[in-house]
Amino acid sequence: MNKKWAIKRITINLASVESEKLERYCAMTGRPATDVIRELIRSLTITELPASEQTTPTLKYDVTILK
DSSP: OOOSSOOOOOOOOOOHHHHHHHHHHHHHHTOOHHHHHHHHHHTOEEEEOOGGGOSSOOEEEEOOOOO
C-alpha cells in the first residue's frame, strides 16, 4: 500500500486558554486544528547547537505563537 505520510499520533495537553485560542483561530480560518498544528510544526526553525554547548543531542526550536 502506497501511503502519502507515515502516521504518528501525538496527544497534547492544552490549558483551557490555549485550547480556546486554537478553536477560535480554526473557526476564523475555517481550517481543522490538525492542519493548523501541522503548518506550525512545518514552520519551525531548527538550529543545532555547537558541539561544545551540547551535553546531550539538543535542538532549539523557534516557534511563532498565534496572537
